[in-house]
Amino acid sequence: MKVFWVDAEKPGGAELDDWSFRVGDLARRVDVWRIGPLHVRGRAIASRGVCEVRGRVLAEVGYRCSRCLGAVEDLVDAPLQEVFARAPLSREQVEADVVHSPGEAIELDTCAEQAIFVGLRAQVLCSPLCKGLCPVCGSDRNTASCACEAERIDPRWEALGDAVRRGGE
Numbered sequence: 567m568k569v570f571w572v573d574a575e576k577p578g579g580a581e582l583d584d585w586s587f588r589v590g591d592l593a594r595r596v597d598v599w600r601i602g603p604l605h606v607r608g609r610a611i612a613s614r615g616v617c618e619v620r621g622r623v624l625a626e627v628g629y630r631c632s633r634c635l636g637a638v639e640d641l642v643d644a645p646l647q648e649v650f651a652r653a654p655l656s657r658e659q660v661e662a663d664v665v666h667s668p669g670e671a672i673e674l675d676t677c678a679e680q681a682i683f684v685g686l687r688a689q690v691l692c693s694p695l696c697k698g699l700c701p702v703c704g705s706d707r708n709t710a711s712c713a714c715e716a717e718r719i720d721p722r723w724e725a726l727g728d729a730v731r732r733g734g735e
């Protein structure tokens with residue numbers, strides 16, 4: 567999405583309320599399989615060739631549980647804050663990460679995408695109790711019980727396991 571300098575320079579600036587593009591590279595994270603279209607909300611206020619954009623970026627995100635790889639849907643709501651300058655940047659502006667935007671319009675896709683990437687959760691579980699996948703046969707321990715686990719049990723615990731199983735019957 568873009569905002570025109572002439573609109574941002576009006577009194578009160580320009581309101582941003584737009585569905586933006588779809589993210590292409592999914593933040594290069596193997597545990598993110600989907601990021602929905604970005605919804606940018608906020609305001610762009612410009613004066614004397616400097617435009618400040620403040621708002622939020624929202625997107626539905628499909629993660630994979632880091633233990634069982636099951637799908638986990640979540641909403642990312644990340645702050646958006648960026649300053650653009652129309653004239654070539656001064657040294658201070660470069661150091662302050664101001665973005666040079668000399669055209670008629672300011673392109674917001676890149677900063678919206680970055681805001682979402684920063685807002686992604688670090689490690690996602692489908693449930694705090696997720697049992698994950700069996701490292702031997704790969705079956706989902708939340709839905710299936712395999713025999714691998716029993717084989718790995720220390721023989722000293724086997725008698726106790728038998729007792730527990732008998733008690734549960």
Ligand SMILES: [Zn+2]
Binds near residue numbers: 631635698
């Ligand atoms: Zn899980």
Ligand SMILES: [Zn+2]
Binds near residue numbers: 700703712
């Ligand atoms: Zn198994």
